[in-house]
Each structure stands twice: as structure tokens, then as C-alpha cells.
Amino acid sequence: xxxxxxxxxxxxxxxxxxxxxxxxxxxxxxxxxxxxxxxxxxxxxxxxxxxxxxxxxxxxxxxxxxxxxxxxxxxxxxxxxxxxxxxxxxxxxxxxxxxxxxxxxxxxxxxxxxxxxxxxxxxxxxxxxxxxxxxxxxxxxxxxxxxxxxxxxxxxxxxxxxxxxxxxxxxxxxxxxxxxxxxxxxxxxxxxxxxxxxxxxxxxxxxxxxxxx
Numbered sequence: 712x713x714x715x716x717x718x719x720x721x722x723x724x725x726x727x728x729x730x731x732x733x734x735x736x737x738x739x740x741x742x743x744x745x746x747x748x749x750x751x752x753x754x755x756x757x758x759x760x761x762x763x764x765x766x767x768x769x770x771x772x773x774x775x776x777x778x779x780x781x782x783x784x785x786x787x788x789x790x791x792x793x794x795x796x797x798x799x800x801x802x803x804x805x806x807x808x809x810x811x812x813x814x815x816x817x818x819x820x821x822x823x824x825x826x827x828x829x830x831x832x833x834x835x836x837x838x839x840x841x842x843x844x845x846x847x848x849x850x851x852x853x854x855x856x857x858x859x860x861x862x863x864x865x866x867x868x869x870x871x872x873x874x875x876x877x878x879x880x881x882x883x884x885x886x887x888x889x890x891x892x893x894x895x896x897x898x899x900x901x902x903x904x905x906x907x908x909x910x911x912x913x914x915x916x917x918x919x920x921x922x923x924x
Contacts, residue, residue, distance in 0.1 A: 718765055720894055721747040730754045739763035741893070745778050752782065761785040767851075767893065769794060769810050769826050776801045788851050788891075790828040792839050799843045808851040808891055809836050809874070813867045815855030815895075822853050833874055841883045850874060851891035858895040859904045861913045868914070872921040 718739040721730070725747060733740070734755045742748040742764055751758065758764070766779045766787040771794065779787075780802050787802075789795055790810040798805060812827030828836060833850075840847035850871045854863040871890060878885040892914065900906045 718763075718891070720767075721750055723894075725750040727754045734758060734763075739765065741765050741767045742784075743768040745775055748779065748782065748784070759783075765808075765891070771797070773797065773801055780805075789836065790826055791832065792835060795836060795839050795843060795845060799845060803843075803845065805846065806889075807840060807845055807847045808849050808889060809833050809847070810893075811850055811852040811867060811870055811874075813852050813854045814860075814863050815853075815858060817855075817858065817860040817863065820856035822855055827852070830870060830873065833870075834877060837874065837878050837883055837885065841885060847878070847885055847887075849887040849889035849891070851893050853893040854895035856895065859901075861905050861910055863895070864892070864910065864914050865917050868917045868921060875922075 716739060718741045719729075719733045720741040722741075722743055727750070730740070730751055731754050734751075740747075740751045740763060742751065743766075748764065748766075751764065760783040762785075764784045764786070766784050769788050769790040771787070776797070785804070786806045786808070787798070788808045788810045789798065790812075795807070798807065810827050811833060812823045812829045815823050837847065852867040852871070854860075854867065875887045877883065878887050896907050896910060
């Protein structure tokens with residue numbers, strides 16, 4: 712987990728100029744719907760979807776799975792077992808990230824009431840992915856929009872480390888190679904609250920501590 716690649720959440724602003732600049736700078740795109748994927752493809756018709764698009768919605772209609780497949784998207788997320796079964800049926804070649812539940816009670820908009828697997832469910836997903844022979848490659852988490860609690864990131868990264876160890880154990884023999892920190896950073900610095908730079912520093916220090924080789 713050493714290479715860092717930014718993926719822009721299209722749902723935050725699908726303006727074509729922003730998409731064009733991000734694509735020009737080599738960034739990828741986080742898409743949660745067909746409309747968001749099409750917003751990218753309209754501006755960047757030749758983009759390599761297999762490397763620069765993530766289908767980031769954990770609850771996917773079958774028709775959407777097929778649509779993303781036809782356009783070559785190879786990375787997606789799940790947070791419950793039936794989604795894995797669906798992927799096994801319609802997209803067994805895709806790379807999968809487990810979306811984790813976070814402690815986002817201090818965020819302006821929390822998502823863990825709707826999305827995310829707790830530790831028990833996440834372990835079950837590791838078991839199911841192994842049984843289904845799916846390409847489970849890591850984890851993703853979202854600490855909520857407007858998060859000013861640095862500990863929310865640290866708490867989630869500790870859980871990622873535990874799952875990393877469980878997955879690579881002889882019982883499952885899976886190698887996690889990707890961690891997707893799915894935004895949550897504040898859009899502007901506010902007085903008496905952690906800044907983006909402070910959060911990034913804490914995240915980097917925690918990663919160095921947990922995943923040092």
C-alpha cells in the first residue's frame with residue numbers, strides 16, 4: 712500500500728471542465744451510477760475504465776452491473792453477502808473492495824446508517840469471497856461528509872489492518888493490495904477544527920505505523 716492515486720467523486724460536481732482537468736492530470740473517477748459514468752465518458756471517451764473508474768455504490772442493480780461491465784470497469788465495492796453473490800453471477804472477473812462501516816457520528820452527513828460492513832460482517836465477506844473465488848483485493852471506507860474527527864480515520868485504518876491480517880491468514884490466503892479512503896475531508900479550514908493537512912498527516916502516520924514493511 713505505497714502508491715497513491717486520486718479518484719474524484721463525480722457525485723460532488725459533474726461539471727465537464729472539472730472532469731476534463733482531472734483526467735488530463737491522470738486522476739481516476741469514483742462513479743456511483745450510470746449517469747455519473749456517462750458524465751465522465753462524454754468528456755473522456757477514450758479513458759481506460761479498467762484502471763481509472765471505480766463503481767463505488769455498494770447496492771448495484773443488475774442492469775447497472777452489466778452497463779459498467781460493457782464499458783470495461785473492473786473495480787467495485789460491496790458491504791453485504793448478497794452483493795457478492797450478485798457479482799459472482801454477473802461479473803465474476805471484477806476486483807472487489809469491502810466497504811467498511813465507520814464511526815462517523817461527528818460528521819456533518821453520516822453514511823454508516825445506510826452503508827458499510829462492521830467487523831463481523833466484513834469477516835463474513837472475506838469468507839464468502841474466498842468461497843466464491845472472487846478477486847477481493849482490499850477495503851474502502853467513508854467517514855461521512857464534513858468529518859472533523861481525526862480519530863474516525865484512525866479507527867477505520869485499525870479495522871483495515873485487522874482485516875488485512877485475517878485475509879492473508881492460511882485459512883483464506885488472500886492478498887489485500889488496495890485501500891480506498893473514500894473522501895470525508897472538509898472542504899475548507901475552520902477555526903478550532905482539524906485542517907485537511909492535519910488529517911492527511913495523521914492518516915500517513917497511522918498508515919506508516921500499521922503497514923510498515
